[in-house]
Amino acid sequence: MNNSEDFRNVKQGRAIPSENGYCDQASLVAMRSGAWVCSITNGVGLEGAAGEYVSILRSTDQGKTWTQPVHLEDGPWESAYSALVVADNNRLFCLYNCNVCHLSAEEAGFRRMDFGDAFCFRYSDDEGVHWSERYEIPIRDFAIDRSPEGHLPDGRKYRFFWNVSRPFFHGDTLYCALAKVAFAQWMSKKGACGSVERNEIVLLRARDLATNPNATWETLPEGEVGIRPPKGGGNVAEEPFFVRLSDGTLYCVGRTGDGYPVAALSHDGGMHFAPSFYPCHSDGRRIRHPRACAPIWKLGNGRYLHWFCNIRQAGYGFRNPVWACPAWEVFEEGGCTLAFGEPELLFYHRSEKFNITYPDLLVTDGRYYVTESQKQRICLHEIPAAFIDAMFEAPALDRTALWRGEGAIAPVVLAEQDMDAPEDWRRIKTKGITLLLRVEPVAPGVVLLHARDGNQGGIELRVTAEGMLEAIVANKNASVLLEGSMNLADGCAHEIALVLDRQALICWFVVDGHMDCGGERFDCGWRWIPEQLDSIGGCASPKVWKDVTWIELYDIPLMNVCIGAYFAQTANARGSTNPERSDERVDMNP
Secondary structure, eight states, X not given: OBGGGOTTBGGGSEEOOOOSEEEEEEEEEEOTTSOEEEEEEEEESSTTOTTOEEEEEEESSTTSSOOOOEESSOSXXXXXXXXXXXXXXXOXXXXXXXXXXXXXXXXXXXXXXXXXXXXXXEEESSTXXXXXXXXXXXXXXXXXXXXXXXXXXXXXXXXXXXXXXXXXXXXXXXXXXXXXXXXXXXXXXXXXXXXXXXXXXXXXXXXXXXXXXXXXXXXXXXXXXXXXXXXXXXXXXXXXXXXXXXXXXXXEEEEOSSSSOEEEEESSTTXXXXXXXXXXXXXXXXXXXXXXXXXXXXXXXXXXXXXXXXXXXXXXXXXXXXXXXXXXXXXXXXXXXXXXXXXXXXXXXXXXXXXOEEXXXXXXXXXXXXXXXXXXXXXXXXXXXXXXXXXXSOOOOOOOOSBOSSSOBOOEEOEEOOTTSTTOGGGOEEOEEEEXXXXXXXXXXXXXXXXXXXXXXXXXXXXXXXXXXXXXXXXXXXXXXXXXXXXOOSSSOXXXXXEEETTTXXXXXXXXXXXXXXXXXXXXXXXXXXXXXXXXXXXXXXXXXXXXXXXXXXXXXXXXXXXXXXHHHHTTTOOOSOOOOBOOOOOXXX
């Protein structure tokens, strides 16, 4: 496959028009007529600069072309962080932050004026062409709002908050997430640069808003404390996303500074939330994510999709690559909740320092569209429905193995250059490999597969003296070492996969149907591979350890869900494809 054909390559996205440099947090909806409406936060310079504003665009050809951006607010005062939502009666709402005090940051004494003051909305009855007057949304004070600092020159308290997630209607009632922010010294012009130090999640609810713009608003949960990280976690719970499950349960996911997203459940419409927790994959591994937007989206039919970065990191970086995992409803005592499946690689950029963030998902006519922001560019991507469906019900493997444990392994070409344009990476045909094997209980310090010929490179898979899995994949002048975090010398048989995705330049392990996400040993389980690894050396006489009962090599990077399903579907039919295995111990450090 050519890189330009890989939907996961973020450079293949179609740009949505923006103005003046900074652009962020697109919100995208489809109207009854089929027209699309998108709102974007724009600004001159960097995020937080004076004069940020919300712009509205429309498309009638599924995002191929757009109208010129139209400012939602007149004048120089900041508006930002907009979110669109359509009611059942086709009335369109845009909720956003607005600087209604009409003070500059210098006059207010703050570092920036884009996240706080008033939370507002406007509505449109002609699908985003014209908009109503501005309505301010009352937000009830919590304990976090009562800092003695953070006042305007006239003495009025200035509230700090923002929202980046899609509100949703249930009937005529609107639900909208919000992150309340405690005043921090860096917000003041006199304070040193830093970051938000303490915040928490609340939920706004307005009954009958679909037909009554003067509806009464509630700030939930009851009391004066919002959703915070679990006990022992940090003080950051922000950028929440709420979804309503089939039994009415509200499931919330937000970002933290702990290296994991935070989740919370309410079974009474948001009045109360059970103690928060870190969501986990189905085998109990915590989902890993930096301090970045971590949305969860409702797909329908009890299916959900969670966007995350699959790395344990407290800071704001590491937003490339992006992973997604499926989630589905399960019933427990007390009500419904979500179970999360395996990570799947969703988007990547070949530069490690590139950030892919603040996405939105539009599901319309059976098709899936995602917007994402790179802070200076917003792009629209279509995700193939087959990819989404495969995450929930893995298709059968329809490939023929390159090698099944007998005879020589031929060299594997991972990237073929177009010699008419040898320096254009977009015209390089790339693929990858998946090595699958089953091993009986194994002792530390053995080589499961030795398929390396001299300096030609090849593949070596081994269990270290500590019982950890390691792989070396190499050609003549480039290689990658992948280290696992799961103890294989535990007296159990294991099913193992090594996945090398040459398109994304990333590799990882899957053990017993679960991606090795790093465990306690590493902050992440996947690794970047060098671009120079454009082939894998072959081996005339590969050695397979005697306790490996089955092994196959494929010339494609399989999805994690397909690996688990393949092992499960063929377990009973599979036997040893090569009963005469080597018990020769290969030098672990040749």
